[in-house]
Amino acid sequence: MDYVAGFLIDPTARTVALVRKRKPEWQRGKLNGIGGKVELGETPHEAMQREFWEEAGLNIRSWDHFATVEGAWGQVHFFRAFNEATPRTMESEPIEVHRLDAVPYSECIPNLSWLIPLALYTHDMYVPVVATELGTEAMAPE
Template sequence: MLTKYVLGFAFDLPEEIAYGDMNTQVGLIRKVRPEWQSGYLNGIGGHIEEGETAHQAMVREFKEETGLFVPNWSGVTVMSNDYFNLAVFKAFNVPLNDMESLTDEAIGIYRAHDLQSDVIFNLRWLIPLSLDPQMYSSSVVCK
């Protein structure tokens, strides 16, 4: 059965300056589960519920995790294989300082251009991809 997820990267600066500004910040979550992600930082997201679009799920998940209603998500890429489908989104000009940790997984603010070793491995290319001003959308098929 194919499980569908969303993952979002919320940046503090407007899109037109975020890519080139070395101080651009991104909101990330310190994962507790699933076990393979425990202790690592990831983007904010979760499952797409029955009857939801990926965009609706991204808006809902971000509000559930951070307390912020952010409607202006745009698609970055879709990653999929035989088991999962992951829609990746980005949003700019988000008031990251207003985020709250509403679950047992801590929300934090990090420099997008200076990620440490404790991030989920694919964030090292997904975040730069999200910031790329020439990137409109893409699709990645994982086998």
């Protein structure tokens, strides 16, 4: 199964939009990137645009794929976008905007502690990172 998650970062790299998860159970109450499942026939980029529109009410087209995390449950394609638009909660899971110098990592999905800093990397040229998480069968994104 393929999933997407995105970080909307303001152009000055001071804030990031995250979602406070209610499901699945292992993510309940934790912050994560905004996203969901890649539907049949969609590219990850198309899924990222759709999911962000559905969950945060913004039609962002400038998503940049910067990492893929693989596990026994499938893979999550991580995207970033630098944009000054303000997201809003559109579904049952609240959208929160946090200062990047004060992200409460103790309240986040564990891999966000390295994915958010990686999303801020803006060197002129890079290849998206692929990471494999071991022993994470119980941590399926859904």
